[in-house]
Structures are given as C-alpha cells and as structure tokens.
Amino acid sequence: MLKEFENYLVQEGKSVNTIKSYLLHIGNYFIWYKGSFGEQPTKLFRQNVLEYKTYLQNVKKESGRTINSKLSALIKYNEYLQDKEIQDDIVLSKKDNIKIQTEFASPATVGKQEVETFRQSILKHEGNRNYAVVTIMAYAGLRISECLNLKLNDINLTSKEIVVKEGKGNKQRLVYINSKIVEAVKEYLKERKEVECDYLFVSNKGNKIDRTVINKLFNKYSNKITPHTLRHFYCSNALESGYSVHEVANQAGHSNIHTTLLYTNPTKEKMKSKAELL
Structure with a gap:
C-alpha cells in the first residue's frame, strides 16, 4: 500500500523530502494501528485517527507542530484512498489540526x-x-x-x-x-x-x-x-x-x-x- 501511495505522490510532483516525510508518518500510523487492533488498516476511520491524535498528544507528548505534520500526511493519504476509490469519505481535514499560537519573537536566531x-x-x-x-x-x-x-x-x-x-x-x-x-x-x-x-x-x-x-x-x-x-x-x-x-x-x-x-x-x-x- 505504501509503494502505491509513494507513486501517487511522485505523480503529483511532490519533493523527495515531502515524500519521505509522508511515508514515514503513514508508516508510523500503520505501526500504531496494528499494535492497537492487531491488523493493518485497509482504509481510514475518523474515530481511529482521533484516537491516534490523542495518543500522540498524551502518550508520546509530541509538539503541536509535529502532530500537525502527521495529520497532514494522513489527510494526503485520505485523498489518495479516495482517488483510488478505496473509500469515498473524508475522515479528517486541516480543521482537525492542533491550534498553535505563533511565537511573537522572530525565528531568526543568529545575527x-x-x-x-x-x-x-x-x-x-x-x-x-x-x-x-x-x-x-x-x-x-x-x-x-x-x-x-x-x-x-x-x-x-x-x-x-x-x-x-x-x-x-x-x-x-x-x-x-x-x-x-x-x-x-x-x-x-x-x-x-x-x-x-x-x-x-x-x-x-x-x-x-x-x-x-x-x-x-x-x-x-x-x-x-x-x-x-x-x-x-x-x-x-x-x-x-x-x-x-x-x-x-x-x-x-x-x-x-x-x-x-x-x-x-x-x-x-x-x-x-x-x-x-x-
């Protein structure tokens, strides 16, 4: 499944780094899913994705930016599943991202x-x-x-x-x-x-x-x-x-x-x- 997803991203013209990032995040979701339910997912369910988000927040203690990156990968994977007619519903969107208050100080850390x-x-x-x-x-x-x-x-x-x-x-x-x-x-x-x-x-x-x-x-x-x-x-x-x-x-x-x-x-x-x- 990941190989087909990779080909989909390549056809979309995504950069090498973006593809690597998406594949890593989806692979980690698969690992969590199998550990939780004993099988590999064939499609995405909203309840599972929200449980995964909670797991990243409360168990892994990951930052909001990191979690949002992983959710972005799942959004793209959801899009891929729709494109391949494996599922027809949208289970998550950017509205599910964690809201992050942007730091006021400039990102420039070197003079x-x-x-x-x-x-x-x-x-x-x-x-x-x-x-x-x-x-x-x-x-x-x-x-x-x-x-x-x-x-x-x-x-x-x-x-x-x-x-x-x-x-x-x-x-x-x-x-x-x-x-x-x-x-x-x-x-x-x-x-x-x-x-x-x-x-x-x-x-x-x-x-x-x-x-x-x-x-x-x-x-x-x-x-x-x-x-x-x-x-x-x-x-x-x-x-x-x-x-x-x-x-x-x-x-x-x-x-x-x-x-x-x-x-x-x-x-x-x-x-x-x-x-x-x-």
Whole structure:
C-alpha cells in the first residue's frame, strides 16, 4: 500500500523530502494501528485517527507542530484512498489540526556577526566551493536543495540573478544577488573541475554534491547555524535592510505571506531588552 501511495505522490510532483516525510508518518500510523487492533488498516476511520491524535498528544507528548505534520500526511493519504476509490469519505481535514499560537519573537536566531564568522571559517578551512554554497544560502535565502540543484546556466553573474527552477512545490522564481555571492561564485568557478556534469556545484568525482556533505559542514563548524537558520537570517536581514514583506516573500519563495510576516517581529534579544524596561 505504501509503494502505491509513494507513486501517487511522485505523480503529483511532490519533493523527495515531502515524500519521505509522508511515508514515514503513514508508516508510523500503520505501526500504531496494528499494535492497537492487531491488523493493518485497509482504509481510514475518523474515530481511529482521533484516537491516534490523542495518543500522540498524551502518550508520546509530541509538539503541536509535529502532530500537525502527521495529520497532514494522513489527510494526503485520505485523498489518495479516495482517488483510488478505496473509500469515498473524508475522515479528517486541516480543521482537525492542533491550534498553535505563533511565537511573537522572530525565528531568526543568529545575527550577522555569527553568520560572517561561520562563512569565514568555511573559507579558511573548506575552500571556495563550500564558501560559495553557504554564501548563496546566507545572502540569497535559497534552501539547501535549491542551492545544490542549481545548474551552471541558472546563475548570471553579470546581471546578478539566479533562476531557481526547482523550488518548493516545483515553483520557479528569480532571485537577485549581491556582490558577496558574485565574487564567491567567480572564485569557485576558476577552480571548478571541467566535467560533463552541468550542476553548478560538483563533487571531487565530478558529480552533483550530496546534501549530507553540506550538512556535515554545518555540524563541523557551528552548533547553532544550520541551512534553515541561514534562510531565517536572510529573511530578517533583508527586511532590516529595507526590503518590503512582499519582496522578501518573492525572493525567498514563500507561498504564504504570513510566513514572511514572522520576520517583521523583533528578535528574542530585542524582546528581552524591552522586558527590562517594564
């Protein structure tokens, strides 16, 4: 059943990470169901799904965001079962999600000095290729997958533009870049191997870089900065530098403007400083 569900998600054009996440969550639901009822589910029942939600809340003590991610997978699985005419009723929807109060403090947890120190460590110890990767992520706001999927003809150093062709949800966007990125990529291209691979960033073997290589880089040089926090930094830094909310949403590829609005909030440090004034 999971294999057919996987094929359904692939046909829908879901990203590799989204598919992995959905399959993991549905697999865990199957495990819970068999442990509870001694058999594998053939369809979804609302009562079972609500029991599972209660189990995640009260037994597993999982966060609201984690539970909502698992419910989203079940919503998609419900859609798949309907599409395959295995069942005809909708047993859950987004209305069943746990309501989460959004934190007022900005998601940006690292400042410019920390980012610059991190970039300099990469430049000194890991070379021009990896330095260019983290510079694009920090100052163009690309997701790690978007950065590593860039092709040579996706970046124009003269016009200072990057075309992100494989964004989240397969949405294409144009991102404007600064001189930091231009110079970093120029230096990398001087030493890039002459290989048939048309990806911008290639491994020593001439293939596309695996994201685990870059993740290890972050783990090695920082216990605070991750690919995701660099994206947060980009959004906050862009707003503080004069970008409008809509401009940041467009550049970062946010499908929902409310995601971008989070970055208009004060940082946690600023909130704490204000608290001392009370």
